[in-house]
Amino acid sequence: MHEIRGKEKIFVYTGPDGSGRKTVAKMVATAFDMETVISYTTRSPRHYEINGEDYHFVDEETFKKMQAQQEFLESVEIDGIHYGIREQDIDEAFKNHQLVYLTLNSEGAEKLKSMYGDGVMRIFIYADRDTVIQRQKDRQDSEEVIERHMSHYNETMSYKNNCEHVFENFDSPQVAYQISELIESYLDRNLTVTDY
Template structure:
């Protein structure tokens, strides 16, 4: 397993589907030299998702082959679809960036936390049930998908207290600013404080 160096950090955004965690993750990444590592999944792309930008969409067969070759750090099954993070992708990203971010469900977040310990910072992003449903409707998820996501809502919310940080996403710019400040506290910038 890859040994994460002291100054390398993995920020994991987790929380209910529709909480805005991916949008916030992308916003915060623009402030820092932070790169994402995408999950591989066997599900079909949603109408607003792009290959190589949101996920790597692969067939069951390809996923299985990658799993047999021990390419994945973690694999989870959600609603009959498989998701996995490739270790080599994290290693390659760390070659050019000290900060990596991922958007994962609690199970995946937990696995990476156990593997990499203090180098993993979990940021739980949430919104109340009605807001989450509304956001999923606004991005035109179909009713079946929304019902599937909402079936996990309470279980996902239970993970909130297990994370290093939890923020309610009530206002994107405000919350992205709060997360940026939070990320800043993990960076060893060696600032020299001078008294005026």
């Protein structure tokens, strides 16, 4: 497992599907030299998703093989779909960047927190049920997919109180700005002053 050193930090964005957590995470990353770690999944890409940018889309056989070779730092199964983060990808990301971010479901966020402790800051992004449904419709998710996501809505929302920071996302640029300020102040606090 990667050992978090010095100023290295993992920011984990979590919250209900359709809350805009990926959009916000990407906006924040542009303000900092922040690298993302992309998860692997066995589900098929949605029409707006790009392999290698949103997820690494793999078939079940490939995923199970990677699992058997213990490539994943953590993996979860939700509704028969597998998701996993490769340990090597976290190592790679930290080679050139001190700040790394991931977008994960609450199970993944919890696992990373238990592994890395204070090295992980969880940022919970949410929107009310109607907004989340509307956003999923706007991106043309199928009724079946929306229904599957919404069946986890309450359970996901209950994770809110476990996270270090919580933001309601009415307006992604506004929330991205608030999170950028939060990270900025966090980084300032963590700068160590050395005597010359």
